[in-house]
Amino acid sequence: MNLAQFGWNPFFEAHFSEYSAAGFMPARICSEHKQQYQVYTESGEYPAEVSGKMLYLADSRSDFPAVGDWVAVNSPENGGLAIIHAILPRKSCFSRKMASGRDRRSGGRPEEQVLAANVDTVFLVSGLDREFNLRRIERYLTLVYNSGATPVIVLNKADVCDDWEYCVAEVKAIAFDAPIHPISAKTQNGLDALRNYLQPGKTAALLGSSGVGKSTIMNALLGYERQRVQVVSAQVGKGQHTTTERELIPVPTGGLLIDTPGMRELQLWSSEENLKGSFEDIETLAVRCRFADCQHESEPGCAVRAAVETGELDASRLQSYRKLTQEVAYLEQRQDSSADYLERKKWKQIAKWQREYSRISLKR
Ligand SMILES: Nc1nc2c(ncn2[C@@H]2O[C@H](COP(=O)(O)OP(=O)(O)OP(=O)(O)O)[C@@H](O)[C@H]2O)c(=O)[nH]1
Numbered sequence: 001m002n003l004a005q006f007g008w009n010p011f012f013e014a015h016f017s018e019y020s021a022a023g024f025m026p027a028r029i030c031s032e033h034k035q036q037y038q039v040y041t042e043s044g045e046y047p048a049e050v051s052g053k054m055l056y057l058a059d060s061r062s063d064f065p066a067v068g069d070w071v072a073v074n075s076p077e078n079g080g081l082a083i084i085h086a087i088l089p090r091k092s093c094f095s096r097k098m099a100s101g102r103d104r105r106s107g108g109r110p111e112e113q114v115l116a117a118n119v120d121t122v123f124l125v126s127g128l129d130r131e132f133n134l135r136r137i138e139r140y141l142t143l144v145y146n147s148g149a150t151p152v153i154v155l156n157k158a159d160v161c162d163d164w165e166y167c168v169a170e171v172k173a174i175a176f177d178a179p180i181h182p183i184s185a186k187t188q189n190g191l192d193a194l195r196n197y198l199q200p201g202k203t204a205a206l207l208g209s210s211g212v213g214k215s216t217i218m219n220a221l222l223g224y225e226r227q228r229v230q231v232v233s234a235q236v237g238k239g240q241h242t243t244t245e246r247e248l249i250p251v252p253t254g255g256l257l258i259d260t261p262g263m264r265e266l267q268l269w270s271s272e273e274n275l276k277g278s279f280e281d282i283e284t285l286a287v288r289c290r291f292a293d294c295q296h297e298s299e300p301g302c303a304v305r306a307a308v309e310t311g312e313l314d315a316s317r318l319q320s321y322r323k324l325t326q327e328v329a330y331l332e333q334r335q336d337s338s339a340d341y342l343e344r345k346k347w348k349q350i351a352k353w354q355r356e357y358s359r360i361s362l363k364r
């Protein structure tokens with residue numbers, strides 16, 4: 001197997017020199033299930049586990065490999081198990097803050113779990129049907145900008161939209177420099193535009209609400225119906241090893257697509273930072289507010305509200321900005337709290353509420 005086909009490049013090469021000196025070889029995680037892995041290496045595909053040392057040193061779930069990660073492994077002998085010794089730095093990363101209390105290591109704090117790593121392009125899929133919703137696209141854009149991957153906006157179901165040019169223009173106004181591709185997965189129109197992002201060694205993932213057509217697009221790009229198979233157990237070497245369906249899947253154009261259950265359930269977990277990427281217009285206006293910590297509510301000399309009044313800024317933009325700010329504040333407050341039992345119980349409730357809330361607001 002040719003590693004460059006799997007995304008190996010000078011960035012990872014540079015970070016690998018100390019490991020190659022120690023006799024390790026590079027591998028890319030192509031599936032993960034309960035910390036049992038499957039990896040692509042130059043000499044083929046192997047089951048893998050993390051080393052005892054890595055397990056011992058890990059103090060949160062984000063210290064474990066995720067699908068898409070490049071790792072350093074020992075050479076697996078005749079079809080055996082590869083042992084993972086280190087994770088190379090991630091060029092991009094999608095993660096989720098886990099509800100507290102699941103893992104004692106975290107002391108009950110919301111913990112980061114990496115869902116996918118080293119994604120180059122995210123196809124942010126939206127339907128051009130009745131589900132079309134600009135605010136939702138904004139929220140997903142925020143999430144993608146925060147990951148380090150590059151967003152590409154895919155407007156699917158153009159076949160059922162009479163006025164898709166109008167929708168594209170609307171999206172353009174909120175998308176900054178993200179490319180926008182109207183397509184129809186059903187009629188296969190416009191799919192070549194997406195194939196362009198899947199050159200050899202490039203990794204892409206599909207993100208978007210349920211029913212927008214992610215599976216249909218994926219099947220069209222793969223050229224076959226991908227079945228999402230249940231976990232099966234296989235006897236490997238001396239111990240039991242669980243193998244799962246590949247979640248980093250080669251496509252005929254030479255690139256790779258990531259499809260993990262985690263990416264499918266990904267919700268908006270953000271921090272202050274990622275507000276900036278998709279609300280540049282508001283951030284720019286806010287520089288002119290009289291108070292540096294202006295909330296753009298009722299403060300005197302607020303440049304953001306002034307812009308809404310003159311029509312320079314759409315009122316709904318400010319509304320979605322506020323909503324996102326509130327969510328961020330909420331999450332940060334959670335992270336600050338202490339970790340005793342009652343707190344944890346409360347957090348569980350909050351996490352549940354938060355999940356429901358983001359579901360509801362994403363559906364809006
Ligand atoms: N008219 C039309 N329907 C489409 C198109 N693409 C997908 N669909 C339909 O939309 C429905 C949902 O498609 P899926 O591919 O299952 O959507 P998904 O985003 O994978 O949904 P989840 O698995 O729930 O996340 C199916 O009935 C598809 O046939 C399209 O381009 N045009």
Ligand SMILES: [Zn+2]
Nearest residue numbers: 289294296302
């Ligand atoms: Zn203001």
